[in-house]
Amino acid sequence: DAGVTQSPTHLIKTRGQHVTLRCSPISGHKSVSWYQQVLGQGPQFIFQYYEKEERGRGNFPDRFSARQFPNYSSELNVNALLLGDSALYLCASSLDHRERFGELFFGEGSRLTVL
């Protein structure tokens, strides 16, 4: 079975541009979470979606937005990119939106470099 897939795997943008990152969860998983991992740090929670509704939002500016589609895939959008947005963006899926009850399955991430 396919795991969590993310695209693109690497991308380079310049300051002020916009980026869209995509994620396909494991088949049957209805919850998708997005995390930002800056070099040398642990992943930091950005969003969680379950059944196409936003269930949680981390401490990120409004430049960050996301959505989940009827097939449970998800997009993360970041507007007006800043140098500090350079990071590995991880998508994780799970059966249950209550993370304490389930296991998060992570994709390999999309590495964004902002110049």
Added chain:
Amino acid sequence: AQSVTQLGSHVSVSEGALVLLRCNYSSSVPPYLFWYVQYPNQGLQLLLKYTTGATLVKGINGFEAEFKKSETSFHLTKPSAHMSDAAEYFCAVTLNSGYSTLTFGKGTMLLVSP
């Protein structure tokens, strides 16, 4: 609110030696605790988790961790390191009530030498 502190950004051991990665947590309610491993250029993989019940938790690849409430700790151990254990390890916590997402520590890079 909850937080995790991992002592030591890098830990070096020899192959065959004991692995000990330290994690202390802060939580206002009973926590659920996790250890994830990240190999180079890969996503995170769950090693083990503590929810309720037995405080000694066994995970994959011979790792185990013990939840010590009195010490607010959840240290990860493995009796004998293998070269393939070289990776970055993250401790994470979530709350045992209501809605809560995972809060990760900064990670500990495990280096294994021959």
